[in-house]
Amino acid sequence: MSNVLVLGHKNPDTDSICSSIAYATLKDKLGEQAEPVRLGELNEESKYALKYFQTKAPRMISGVSEETERVILVDHNEKQQSAIDIDKVKVIEVIDHHRIANFETSEPIYYRAEPVGCTATIIYKLFLENNVTVEKNVAGLMLSAIISDTLLFKSPTTTNQDIEIGKELAKIAKVELEDYGLSMLEAGTNYSDKSMEE
Amino acid sequence: MSNVLVLGHKNPDTDSICSSIAYATLKDKLGEQAEPVRLGELNEESKYALKYFQTKAPRMISGVSEETERVILVDHNEKQQSAIDIDKVKVIEVIDHHRIANFETSEPIYYRAEPVGCTATIIYKLFLENNVTVEKNVAGLMLSAIISDTLLFKSPTTTNQDIEIGKELAKIAKVELEDYGLSMLEAGTNYSDKSMEE
Ligand SMILES: [Mn+2]
Ligand SMILES: [Mn+2]
Ligand SMILES: [Mn+2]
Ligand SMILES: [Mn+2]
Numbered sequence: 001m002s003n004v005l006v007l008g009h010k011n012p013d014t015d016s017i018c019s020s021i022a023y024a025t026l027k028d029k030l031g032e033q034a035e036p037v038r039l040g041e042l043n044e045e046s047k048y049a050l051k052y053f054q055t056k057a058p059r060m061i062s063g064v065s066e067e068t069e070r071v072i073l074v075d076h077n078e079k080q081q082s083a084i085d086i087d088k089v090k091v092i093e094v095i096d097h098h099r100i101a102n103f104e105t106s107e108p109i110y111y112r113a114e115p116v117g118c119t120a121t122i123i124y125k126l127f128l129e130n131n132v133t134v135e136k137n138v139a140g141l142m143l144s145a146i147i148s149d150t151l152l153f154k155s156p157t158t159t160n161q162d163i164e165i166g167k168e169l170a171k172i173a174k175v176e177l178e179d180y181g182l183s184m185l186e187a188g189t190n191y192s193d194k195s196m197e198e
Numbered sequence: 199m200s201n202v203l204v205l206g207h208k209n210p211d212t213d214s215i216c217s218s219i220a221y222a223t224l225k226d227k228l229g230e231q232a233e234p235v236r237l238g239e240l241n242e243e244s245k246y247a248l249k250y251f252q253t254k255a256p257r258m259i260s261g262v263s264e265e266t267e268r269v270i271l272v273d274h275n276e277k278q279q280s281a282i283d284i285d286k287v288k289v290i291e292v293i294d295h296h297r298i299a300n301f302e303t304s305e306p307i308y309y310r311a312e313p314v315g316c317t318a319t320i321i322y323k324l325f326l327e328n329n330v331t332v333e334k335n336v337a338g339l340m341l342s343a344i345i346s347d348t349l350l351f352k353s354p355t356t357t358n359q360d361i362e363i364g365k366e367l368a369k370i371a372k373v374e375l376e377d378y379g380l381s382m383l384e385a386g387t388n389y390s391d392k393s394m395e396e
Binding site for chain 1: 314
């Protein structure tokens with residue numbers, strides 16, 4: 001049987017990139033092989049986080065059905081935000097923090113959505129629930145996702161859980177939350193400025 | 199603000215009845231008031247379980263929108279299996295073990311679906327995750343739901359989790375699993391026989 005692919009949404013942001021890596025890591029540790037993939041180019045913010053935490057970017061793919069029969073969606077559920085051929089494969093799990101729409105399955109699946117600020121917040125809880133240790137770099141990536149989605153806890157979607165878990169992850173990742181967060185957000189902003197100049 | 203109602207599907211089975219009671223109990227213990235309700239008559243099996251574990255049946259309602267603005271769905275998600283006026287209220291949570299279809303929200307919600315044999319199996323995990331003690335009668339009702347949905351672990355939808363959790367619940371409920379299970383299933387069957395004779 002082919003590998004399970006873990007994919008975030010089109011035009012991937014830092015949550016889609018980092019949550020796909022983190023969840024594939026959890027799956028691997030639970031003995032279920034899974035590969036993180038992405039549906040588009042990395043933005044500068046995500047590149048900064050991946051470089052800082054010394055992690056390879058997920059492999060870029062254009063469609064899923066020639067690769068696998070089974071996928072896990074993170075950070076999205078709506079069909080139009082997913083792989084163009086998503087209807088040709090089986091979605092076996094969803095981990096998300098968005099409204100549910102344009103989504104349906106023919107069989108029972110694992111669907112975990114919570115109204116929190118970031119998918120990575122939920123994935124950290126899944127590490128805990130499964131008693132799997134979170135390693136430094138994966139913690140750093142989940143922290144990066146939370147900082148990105150909540151704009152350093154300033155977005156209106158931020159919940160107490162995002163803040164508490166963000167702080168815990170910063171300890172595991174051995175970074176000063178505010179310093180790292182501002183540098184990472186700045187890395188994303190710099191790029192926009194640069195591309196406007198170009 | 200009106201109470202949150204916790205409701206199972208139309209033509210309620212033992213899982214819909216007992217999971218609505220168990221989840222409302224968990225919510226109450228977490229300080230969020232919630233009332234279990236039902237959309238139809240109790241079957242004989244459910245009556246047996248409620249009587250055995252000395253628990254009042256959920257209040258029967260015909261629609262939700264005159265009662266509340268917010269509901270939690272257990273043991274179903276599809277619109278046509280829910281209250282006739284479900285579109286007029288806000289679904290704030292779903293706890294279920296069925297396929298996802300004919301369901302959508304305008305905002306992020308808590309959605310917890312797992313491919314296990316019974317909703318009560320998931321609800322027991324939620325008690326554990328929230329560090330809430332399960333009391334004897336509620337344990338007995340969750341056990342009843344698992345026995346009903348899995349036909350005493352014999353249905354093809356039964357998972358290891360249903361079996362493990364069923365055994366734990368039997369200990370808390372202080373019943374011998376097989377004996378209680380057969381009596382409960384029989385109570386349901388007797389009625390079918392009787393109504394055929396009548
Ligand atoms: Mn995203
Ligand atoms: Mn996100
Ligand atoms: Mn049911
Ligand atoms: Mn059920």
